[in-house]
Amino acid sequence: MSLSDLNMDDFKLDVKPETNPCKGxxxxxxxTICxxxxxxxxxxxxxxLLKRRSCTGCEKCGWxxxxxxxxxxxGDNKDFNLMRDLEHGKMYTPHFESSRDWESGHYEIDDMYMTEVV
Structure with missing residues (x-):
């Protein structure tokens, strides 16, 4: 068997490219002050939430x-300072700082903050 006898279709993988990458x-x-x-x-x-600019809810950001x-x-939002230092009219996306609980193996969210979308 030579290389010319090989069919390239035999080597194709059934990997589908991600059609809608996560936008977050x-x-x-x-x-407003009244x-x-x-x-x-x-x-x-x-x-x-800006639905047209946001992801529709994939595994990465659906939660x-x-x-x-x-x-x-x-109601215990004394540490939930999500809206600190935000400017009126600008767009933001949430980011998280997490740590792993070594006893349970689960990740816990320590802090959440917003970064401006450019």
């Missing part, structure tokens, strides 16, 4: 939005 989640930050009807001031900070909501619902 992208949020827009807004900070005067209430009782002559008080109200400040509202909002991180709005992030649920994690954020879970942290806020627990």
């Amino acid at each position: 989640l992208v949020f827009r930050f807004s900070n 005067i209430t009807s009782h002559r008080g001031f109200m400040q509202r900070k909002e991180l709005r 992030i939005e649920d994690y954020i909501y879970e942290e806020l619902e627990q």
